[in-house]
Amino acid sequence: MKAIYLLGATGSIGSQVLEIIADHPDEFKLMGISGYQNIDRIKAIIKDFQPTIVAVKDEGDASALKNDYPDVKIVYGPDGLVEVAKFEPENDEAVLINALVGMVGLKPTIAAIEIDRDVWLANKETLVVGGHLIKDLLSKHKADLRPIDSEHNAIWQLLHREDKRSIKKLIITASGGSFRDYSREALKTVTLEDALNHPNWSMGNKITIDSATMMNKGFEMIEAAYLFDLDIQNIEAVLHPESIVHGMVEYVDHSIAALLATPDMRMPISYAMFYPKRQTTSIQPLDISQLGALHFEAIDPKRYPLLGIALEAFKKGGSTRTVLNAANEAAVKLFLNQKISFLDIEDIVIDYVREHQPIADPSLEEIYHIDADVKQEIYQSYGL
Ligand SMILES: NC(=O)c1ccc[n+]([C@@H]2O[C@H](COP(=O)([O-])OP(=O)(O)OC[C@H]3O[C@@H](n4cnc5c(N)ncnc54)[C@H](OP(=O)(O)O)[C@@H]3O)[C@@H](O)[C@H]2O)c1
Numbered sequence: 001m002k003a004i005y006l007l008g009a010t011g012s013i014g015s016q017v018l019e020i021i022a023d024h025p026d027e028f029k030l031m032g033i034s035g036y037q038n039i040d041r042i043k044a045i046i047k048d049f050q051p052t053i054v055a056v057k058d059e060g061d062a063s064a065l066k067n068d069y070p071d072v073k074i075v076y077g078p079d080g081l082v083e084v085a086k087f088e089p090e091n092d093e094a095v096l097i098n099a100l101v102g103m104v105g106l107k108p109t110i111a112a113i114e115i116d117r118d119v120w121l122a123n124k125e126t127l128v129v130g131g132h133l134i135k136d137l138l139s140k141h142k143a144d145l146r147p148i149d150s151e152h153n154a155i156w157q158l159l160h161r162e163d164k165r166s167i168k169k170l171i172i173t174a175s176g177g178s179f180r181d182y183s184r185e186a187l188k189t190v191t192l193e194d195a196l197n198h199p200n201w202s203m204g205n206k207i208t209i210d211s212a213t214m215m216n217k218g219f220e221m222i223e224a225a226y227l228f229d230l231d232i233q234n235i236e237a238v239l240h241p242e243s244i245v246h247g248m249v250e251y252v253d254h255s256i257a258a259l260l261a262t263p264d265m266r267m268p269i270s271y272a273m274f275y276p277k278r279q280t281t282s283i284q285p286l287d288i289s290q291l292g293a294l295h296f297e298a299i300d301p302k303r304y305p306l307l308g309i310a311l312e313a314f315k316k317g318g319s320t321r322t323v324l325n326a327a328n329e330a331a332v333k334l335f336l337n338q339k340i341s342f343l344d345i346e347d348i349v350i351d352y353v354r355e356h357q358p359i360a361d362p363s364l365e366e367i368y369h370i371d372a373d374v375k376q377e378i379y380q381s382y383g384l
Pocket residue numbers: 007008009010011012013014034035036037038039099100101102104122123124125148149150201202203204205206207265
């Protein structure tokens with residue numbers, strides 16, 4: 001029986017994890033959660049699963065919940081997330097599932113690895129910003145990291161039996177996001193509502209916007225470089241509008257293995273949670289004979305400049321990844337609050353990445369300092 005500490009329980013990934021836990025009470029027990037603004041959902045989760053510890057946004061929400069649930073330990077803020085991640089440190093069967101959005105997920109991931117706790121990771125920003133810290137910690141601790149992100153989960157599935165020297169290249173696929181059929185000209189007038197309407201996946205707002213700008217694929221290439229310890233030159237992203245092939249591995253003999261599945265996050269979540277077993281799921285099966293054509297094409301860098309800027313930031317190195325992520329988080333938040341247009345997201349991120357003078361191998365403190373400075377400056381400039 002695994003004891004699950006689930007950060008981001010109120011979100012899109014978090015809700016799908018909860019479905020699996022509810023369906024398998026003999027395999028998993030939910031011990032701790034975090035939510036942020038969605039207090040009603042937090043209350044419903046407490047009622048259904050009776051966790052021991054719950055983290056919320058701030059002290060006000062925490063004291064209100066303490067009155068309602070005197071037997072539950074209620075914590076709050078970024079420190080509360082860390083407390084949940086490392087709660088019950090002596091329990092070897094405990095796992096952290098990190099389904100937070102944004103770099104707020106970095107410290108709790110580190111806290112779990114430091115007590116040798118396995119982490120099943122959806123929160124890609126952790127690796128974008130702190131990949132070098134996580135890689136170093138994993139080499140010193142007994143903790144394992146399992147990827148939940150669908151492309152990385154697919155590649156992880158494909159790599160189990162392969163020697164690393166047999167790998168030539170990893171290929172991750174991109175749906176193209178909400179605006180894949182739009183010209184650059186048409187992007188000038190798109191609305192928030194249009195942007196949140198993803199053709200293939202139903203996800204949280206931030207990743208839906210990151211998919212439309214293609215920043216998501218830049219993040220995923222960086223994530224793959226850290227997860228699979230490969231040079232970024234050996235990782236490629238291709239457009240694949242059907243989202244049926246999630247990841248591919250090209251071997252040195254030029255054969256390519258691909259993982260196909262209906263686009264449904266319950267597949268990679270379930271694979272990570274039950275590994276090394278496979279579990280039956282209620283996901284729509286793929287009828288190969290009815291699939292018809294699958295399409296793949298190169299991603300046009302002029303159409304999607306943020307993919308190129310993510311790679312530029314990775315090559316520039318060190319704290320540039322922090323700036324890439326911070327500027328993107330801030331710009332996406334401005335767009336979600338309708339303070340800027342869709343194309344302004346690109347301008348803000350490109351300006352910050354190009355202007356930054358990087359610090360090599362930034363410490364956790366330096367990362368948090370730079371992140372806060374960049375976000376504050378951007379919010380101030382746009383009145384948020
Ligand atoms: N959704 C997908 O299909 C998918 C696929 C692959 C990878 N991912 C990755 O998985 C992660 C989660 O994505 P998602 O789509 O599930 O996001 P989401 O639906 O927006 O959920 C985010 C979760 O984080 C909480 N949260 C937001 N801001 C917070 C903050 N400042 N401090 C603490 N908690 C905060 C939210 O709480 P409240 O809701 O209570 O405010 C919610 O529980 C992201 O890194 C994303 O890139 C998602």
